[in-house]
Amino acid sequence: MKNSAPLASQLRDHGVGPNTEPAPGDAQVAALRAVHRVASELRRGTPVLVRGPEGAILVAAAEMVSARGLSDIATAAIGPALLLLAPVRAAAVLQRPVPQALAAANAGSPPEMGVVALRLPPGLMDPAALKSLADPTAERLLPVEPERATLPPHALAAIGLAKLARLLPALVAAPATEAASLRAGLLTVDAADILSYPTGAALTLARVAEARVPLEDAPEARIVAFRAADGGIEHLAILVGQPEAALAAGTAPLARIHSECFTGDLLGSLRCDCGPQLRGAIARMAKDPAGGVLLYLAQEGRGIGLVNKLRAYALQDTGLDTLDANRALGYGADERNFWVAAEMLRAVGIPRVRLLTNNPDKLAGLAACGIGVEGREAHQFEANGVNDAYLETKARRFGHLLA
Ligand SMILES: Nc1nc2c(ncn2[C@@H]2O[C@H](COP(=O)(O)OP(=O)(O)OP(=O)(O)O)[C@@H](O)[C@H]2O)c(=O)[nH]1
């Protein structure tokens, strides 16, 4: 299906950096598409094989797998079935703390981004039991309790794949051979390609459509749509006024990185501040002589997806805050990456900006991707009586800067 080194090393070999991207090569595009394809398989409940130099594991999403998928795993397995979970979820399932030594995480990433393996006795090889193991909002249905087990190879990459698929990061897994997996008609993916996918996909973003769209708050506005070579959902840049001309004349325009929020942006949800931040940013750019660009990114729920955000809201209604609710689901506090935003800013010719944000990670993250962040403009709105605790958590636990 693909022919050579993992995407990450190919990108490195090409010297890919902020301003030196080559056109994506066939092997890179094939790697991205392979990851996108297997993510779709997981969403359908079908097992896929994750392979690498240390061996291969068949995995299926615990929240989606069917009896047929479980029987495919049992047939192709050459070792015991396991459940892969994020450490916070594993601790909740086991009802005791999980020592860090048993959780694997990438160097430098927070411990909740790791993975833990539990042995799955036959009584738990059942779709309903697996869903209840995966989902902290589901009813607990465990005929027997799972126990800790040694991590199989590529467990971290497999959990990364479940996250890319916007599923709960909980997988049934079993070591398997490529031959047995192929006989069962299952798709295969390289672990290294999963790990390099988020950055790799951003590096292939291309402009696919644009149009003038006068807005209530900004009569002079254009929307440019971007699509990556993986086949994933598009991201949008909303250009207000003439930011390119302002930059050419020496002033960095305003910019806002806005992650989509179906509930806040479209429905006017009071749980967050996204709606006022979205409309407020556009109105502010329309008044600024340098104009601005708002990036509307398909990174709903800080990158966990709408379905998981709704689960996180259900957990918040039981007393968790926005950060701990993400962790209880097995996700990190914030799963977004800044390459998408940086690539779009470069593509619209605005590599220097004044960023509208309260989030210090956005300032540092964008700068690390090669964008000249020449200033921060506070972007804070009054609490509305419902989102008070959410805003307080962002200030206290995410380190948000107050105006
Ligand atoms: N997971 C999760 N996502 C949420 C929650 N509330 C809002 N969001 C998402 O958070 C994203 C918006 O965050 P941003 O507006 O970028 O806010 P920020 O990172 O706090 O930074 P600034 O607004 O720039 O200061 C959207 O994708 C929302 O869907 C929540 O309780 N849980």
Ligand SMILES: [Zn+2]
């Ligand atoms: Zn929101």
